[in-house]
Amino acid sequence: MRPTVSVTTCLLASLWAIAAATSTQGLYDLVKRRIPSHCEDFVFILDDATRANGTELFNDEYSISTSNGSIAIAGTSPSALATGLRRYFTDVAHEDIYWFIGSRLDQAASPLPRPQGTITGKSIVPFRYFFNTVTFSYTTPFWSWEDWELELDWLALHGVNLPLAWVGFEKILLDVFQSINLTTSEIIPFFSGPAFQAWNRFGNIQGSWGGELPLQWIDGQFQLQQKIVTRMLDLGMTPILPAFTGFVPRALVDVYPNATVVNGSQWEEFPTEYTNTTFLEPSDALFSELQNRVITKQIEYYGNITSYYTLDQYNENDPFSGDLSYLRNITHGTWQSLKSANPAAVWVMQGWLFTSNADFWTNERIEAYLSGVEEDEDMLILDLFSESQPQWQRTDSYHGKPWIWNQLHDYGGNMGLYGQIANVTINPIAALANSSSLVGFGLTPEGQEGNEIMYKLLLDQAWSSAPIDTASYFRNWTRTRYSTSNGTLPEELYNAWEWLRQSAYNNTQLTSNAVPKAIYELAPNITTLTGRTGHHPTTINYDPQAVLAAWQNMYAAGNAEASLWSNPAFKHDIVDITRQVLANAFLSTYTTLISDWNSTSTNTTAVRTQADTLTKLLTSLDAALSALPQFSLAPWIDSARAWAGNATNSSAIADFYEYNARNQITLWGPDGEINDYASKSWGGLVGEYYLPRWQSFLDYLVSVTPATYDASVARAGVEAVEQEFQDAGSGGVGVRTEGVREVKDVVESVVVPALSDLRVL
Numbered sequence: 001m002r003p004t005v006s007v008t009t010c011l012l013a014s015l016w017a018i019a020a021a022t023s024t025q026g027l028y029d030l031v032k033r034r035i036p037s038h039c040e041d042f043v044f045i046l047d048d049a050t051r052a053n054g055t056e057l058f059n060d061e062y063s064i065s066t067s068n069g070s071i072a073i074a075g076t077s078p079s080a081l082a083t084g085l086r087r088y089f090t091d092v093a094h095e096d097i098y099w100f101i102g103s104r105l106d107q108a109a110s111p112l113p114r115p116q117g118t119i120t121g122k123s124i125v126p127f128r129y130f131f132n133t134v135t136f137s138y139t140t141p142f143w144s145w146e147d148w149e150l151e152l153d154w155l156a157l158h159g160v161n162l163p164l165a166w167v168g169f170e171k172i173l174l175d176v177f178q179s180i181n182l183t184t185s186e187i188i189p190f191f192s193g194p195a196f197q198a199w200n201r202f203g204n205i206q207g208s209w210g211g212e213l214p215l216q217w218i219d220g221q222f223q224l225q226q227k228i229v230t231r232m233l234d235l236g237m238t239p240i241l242p243a244f245t246g247f248v249p250r251a252l253v254d255v256y257p258n259a260t261v262v263n264g265s266q267w268e269e270f271p272t273e274y275t276n277t278t279f280l281e282p283s284d285a286l287f288s289e290l291q292n293r294v295i296t297k298q299i300e301y302y303g304n305i306t307s308y309y310t311l312d313q314y315n316e317n318d319p320f321s322g323d324l325s326y327l328r329n330i331t332h333g334t335w336q337s338l339k340s341a342n343p344a345a346v347w348v349m350q351g352w353l354f355t356s357n358a359d360f361w362t363n364e365r366i367e368a369y370l371s372g373v374e375e376d377e378d379m380l381i382l383d384l385f386s387e388s389q390p391q392w393q394r395t396d397s398y399h400g401k402p403w404i405w406n407q408l409h410d411y412g413g414n415m416g417l418y419g420q421i422a423n424v425t426i427n428p429i430a431a432l433a434n435s436s437s438l439v440g441f442g443l444t445p446e447g448q449e450g451n452e453i454m455y456k457l458l459l460d461q462a463w464s465s466a467p468i469d470t471a472s473y474f475r476n477w478t479r480t481r482y483s484t485s486n487g488t489l490p491e492e493l494y495n496a497w498e499w500l501r502q503s504a505y506n507n508t509q510l511t512s513n514a515v516p517k518a519i520y521e522l523a524p525n526i527t528t529l530t531g532r533t534g535h536h537p538t539t540i541n542y543d544p545q546a547v548l549a550a551w552q553n554m555y556a557a558g559n560a561e562a563s564l565w566s567n568p569a570f571k572h573d574i575v576d577i578t579r580q581v582l583a584n585a586f587l588s589t590y591t592t593l594i595s596d597w598n599s600t601s602t603n604t605t606a607v608r609t610q611a612d613t614l615t616k617l618l619t620s621l622d623a624a625l626s627a628l629p630q631f632s633l634a635p636w637i638d639s640a641r642a643w644a645g646n647a648t649n650s651s652a653i654a655d656f657y658e659y660n661a662r663n664q665i666t667l668w669g670p671d672g673e674i675n676d677y678a679s680k681s682w683g684g685l686v687g688e689y690y691l692p693r694w695q696s697f698l699d700y701l702v703s704v705t706p707a708t709y710d711a712s713v714a715r716a717g718v719e720a721v722e723q724e725f726q727d728a729g730s731g732g733v734g735v736r737t738e739g740v741r742e743v744k745d746v747v748e749s750v751v752v753p754a755l756s757d758l759r760v761l
């Protein structure tokens with residue numbers, strides 16, 4: 001499954017890939033992968049290969065027409081051609097490629113319809129960017145090559161031309177630290193587990209709880225990365241590769257006692273053992289030496305394939321000093337090290353620090369820090385959360401540094417219907433008119449979890465000089481998503497999406513500014529669960545009746561057109577909307593329960609009944625989610641275990657990977673340091689984790705009065721469930737097939753009765 005790629009063949013592959021970046025071969029290969037029977041129908045024409053090969057930024061263009069009977073797509077770069085290819089599919093053939101349900105391009109009518117006249121498109125920004133450093137831990141850590149192939153085709157077809165490429169970086173660090181005489185046993189303890197590497201790469205954490213990172217993981221990920229970067233190049237995307245940040249194993253000072261190091265700050269209450277990461281100052285010559293080795297090693301393995309390097313030193317870590325000249329020195333030294341390793345280097349930085357640690361990052365400190373990079377074009381800043389907490393205005397467009405407007409949208413891979421349709425269409429266009437150094441639009445979700453329409457919307461906005469009309473956009477999305485050959489869909493489907501557009505997708509109250517979390521995913525409590533704002537809000541900023549109306553319309557559509565029940569998009573969406581309806585019902589029932597329990601004339605029977613309602617609701621929800629693998633825990637765990645392969649000791653390794661997978665979505669840390677941050681509404685997790693937590697809590701609650709309630713007793717019961725879950729699975733859960741029901745069956749026989757019981761229907 002993961003063949004060994006020797007350095008020699010990799011180099012050959014990379015050399016070929018460089019040439020391919022200005023060739024159309026990758027496009028033909030994409031067509032062959034996704035619609036093999038229509039390979040002959042397309043012709044791709046690169047308008048100006050020399051321009052696409054150059055370093056000057058330009059806006060892409062494409063045109064789609066019928067020529068000699070073929071569907072001819074011409075464009076300024078492979079990325080323009082891929083964007084044109086998708087435009088053909090969505091607008092002419094009414095099919096698309098999706099997360100979770102995969103490519104539907106092969107469902108297009110045959111023979112493929114020909115475009116009427118010529119369709120053209122022009123980007124309004126040179127860069128279309130994708131990924132957050134932490135997406136590589138929240139979403140992709142256990143992905144197989146097949147998962148990556150779908151993702152990369154999705155990116156290319158959506159016009160992305162500048163993706164992050166973090167996979168397998170530990171192989172580079174291992175080689176480089178070894179090359180300066182650290183031993184493997186001095187290096188490995190620095191690395192974090194498979195589910196936590198992003199924060200080690202940021203210097204937030206070091207080390208691994210529950211076991212050491214196996215060499216087997218490092219090698220396997222490296223082999224995967226070789227395929228990923230090759231495919232990115234084939235598809236006309238420029239990978240952004242990692243660079244040396246300064247974070248080093250503690251043992252570095254044993255080998256280099258004179259190295260200038262400082263201890264980084266503590267992250268999120270983690271014990272010093274796992275944080276306060278050692279940072280080698282860029283002013284030390286050893287820093288440049290390591291930078292050179294890291295960049296050279298990547299060129300040796302992948303070819304000289306990019307000039308873009310991601311490099312974050314202070315993401316949620318504060319600098320050792322706030323002194324302005326110290327800050328300027330840090331960037332100056334880092335920049336010099338990059339340029340001496342690769343004269344073409346551009347430093348890509350996540351601008352999150354200026355949002356998250358705004359107390360430290362005063363305007364004058366930001367200016368000093370950015371001024372160390374003396375050539376503006378040598379930096380590219382990701383304004384990371386532009387839809388809610390943009391920083392580009394207060395920093396005067398990063399003092400002239402090129403930057404990208406990004407929609408972050410999702411924290412921790414949390415699941416909830418959510419979007420800011422006005423903001424992601426109006427604001428990037430306004431920014432473009434007001435900032436001459438804005439060079440791209442992009443997506444920086446912490447986790448890739450649902451709400452796909454919001455992500456497509458911003459990437460499509462990159463090809464529209466006026467804010468997209470979202471009413472029309474949602475209608476077109478509906479038409480294509482549930483595509484039927486004659487183009488007729490029950491009107492209820494359009495109504496469902498219109499309800500969502502006007503409610504969950506139209507957040508404008510920016511105190512709650514990202515995907516909301518369902519409170520059943522939080523450790524049960526009598527306080528603190530409701531009314532949360534910020535990045536993991538539990539407030540619902542819309543009328544829950546609107547999402548219920550969307551659900552009713554979806555269900556009515558299924559009744560009107562029975563074939564929808566076998567349509568993967570419909571099945572996905574009705575389960576997703578069911579999840580939200582039940583989450584909202586849980587919130588309101590819980591609120592009533594707490595208030596009844598806390599009233600002077602507590603009616604024990606009423607409280608008990610509400611407690612039963614909550615647990616029944618979770619049981620119904622678990623059944624609904626379990627009907628689809630993309631809403632289930634099992635694939636997450638199975639894919640983690642699969643990475644253990646056939647290595648000797650593979651079952652112990654698989655257990656460690658599974659522990660990582662379980663720990664991240666629950667306790668997140670050896671002792672629940674950021675408990676429930678990356679919680680998920682997944683079948684299996686709801687039934688085997690959230691339900692027993694609530695059961696324990698509710699059993700206690702009905703047995704006490706507010707006067708006799710003891711939080712430590714309530715907590716002890718909940719904590720026992722949390723601990724038990726951590727390594728409960730050392731045999732592997734396995735994708736459950738037994739008892740898994742059809743979506744139609746579970747909606748009719750579980751969800752409808754549950755909603756009636758809740759009196760929401």
Ligand SMILES: *[C@@H]1O[C@H](CO)[C@@H](O)[C@H](O)[C@H]1NC(C)=O
Nearest residue numbers: 018019022049050051053054
């Ligand atoms: C693009 O650049 C590569 C590497 O420098 C070179 O081999 C190739 O000939 C160039 N292609 C075009 C069309 O200029």
Ligand SMILES: *[C@@H]1O[C@H](CO)[C@@H](O)[C@H](O)[C@H]1NC(C)=O
Nearest residue numbers: 178179180181182255256289
């Ligand atoms: C590593 O150790 C070897 C043998 O002692 C020595 O020759 C080499 O210079 C050292 N390399 C570095 C980078 O210090």
Ligand SMILES: *[C@@H]1O[C@H](CO)[C@@H](O)[C@H](O)[C@H]1NC(C)=O
Nearest residue numbers: 253254255256257258259260
């Ligand atoms: C480290 O610094 C000390 C004191 O300045 C010096 O005597 C020593 O030679 C240095 N060692 C190395 C390995 O550079």
Ligand SMILES: *[C@@H]1O[C@H](CO)[C@@H](O)[C@H](O)[C@H]1NC(C)=O
Nearest residue numbers: 263264265266267272275276
């Ligand atoms: C870890 O960082 C915190 C600041 O965030 C600091 O107070 C503490 O002293 C540091 N500990 C060590 C061992 O460096």
Ligand SMILES: *[C@@H]1O[C@H](CO)[C@@H](O)[C@H](O)[C@H]1NC(C)=O
Nearest residue numbers: 283323324325326327328329
């Ligand atoms: C900044 O770097 C210069 C040159 O390396 C050095 O002389 C100066 O002490 C540094 N300043 C601070 C505050 O680190």
Ligand SMILES: *[C@@H]1O[C@H](CO)[C@@H](O)[C@H](O)[C@H]1NC(C)=O
Nearest residue numbers: 299304305306307342343344
């Ligand atoms: C890599 O390519 C850049 C131009 O993009 C060039 O400046 C640099 O010298 C190359 N590095 C190597 C090692 O070939």
Ligand SMILES: *[C@@H]1O[C@H](CO)[C@@H](O)[C@H](O)[C@H]1NC(C)=O
Nearest residue numbers: 387388389390422423426510
């Ligand atoms: C988008 O969010 C920003 C930042 O919170 C806010 O200033 C702006 O008014 C919002 N725009 C729209 C159209 O909602």
Ligand SMILES: *[C@@H]1O[C@H](CO)[C@@H](O)[C@H](O)[C@H]1NC(C)=O
Nearest residue numbers: 091468469470472473474476
């Ligand atoms: C929706 O599709 C119609 C017909 O193809 C097209 O004219 C319209 O521009 C599309 N709307 C958007 C927002 O793309």
Ligand SMILES: *[C@@H]1O[C@H](CO)[C@@H](O)[C@H](O)[C@H]1NC(C)=O
Nearest residue numbers: 484485486487488489561563
């Ligand atoms: C369109 O196709 C669907 C099945 O895909 C069918 O139920 C419907 O009746 C058809 N409508 C027309 C107008 O032919």
Ligand SMILES: *[C@@H]1O[C@H](CO)[C@@H](O)[C@H](O)[C@H]1NC(C)=O
Nearest residue numbers: 421422501502503506507508
């Ligand atoms: C979104 O909300 C704003 C503010 O409440 C409102 O003005 C606007 O009409 C709403 N848009 C839609 C599509 O519902």
Ligand SMILES: *[C@@H]1O[C@H](CO)[C@@H](O)[C@H](O)[C@H]1NC(C)=O
Nearest residue numbers: 525526527594595598599706
């Ligand atoms: C219970 O009611 C009292 C008195 O109104 C209030 O102070 C307290 O916060 C309430 N507790 C809960 C858990 O709602």
Ligand SMILES: *[C@@H]1O[C@H](CO)[C@@H](O)[C@H](O)[C@H]1NC(C)=O
Nearest residue numbers: 524525526527528711714715
């Ligand atoms: C509920 O939250 C409060 C405040 O964070 C905490 O002190 C208490 O221990 C929690 N109770 C339970 C049962 O976890």
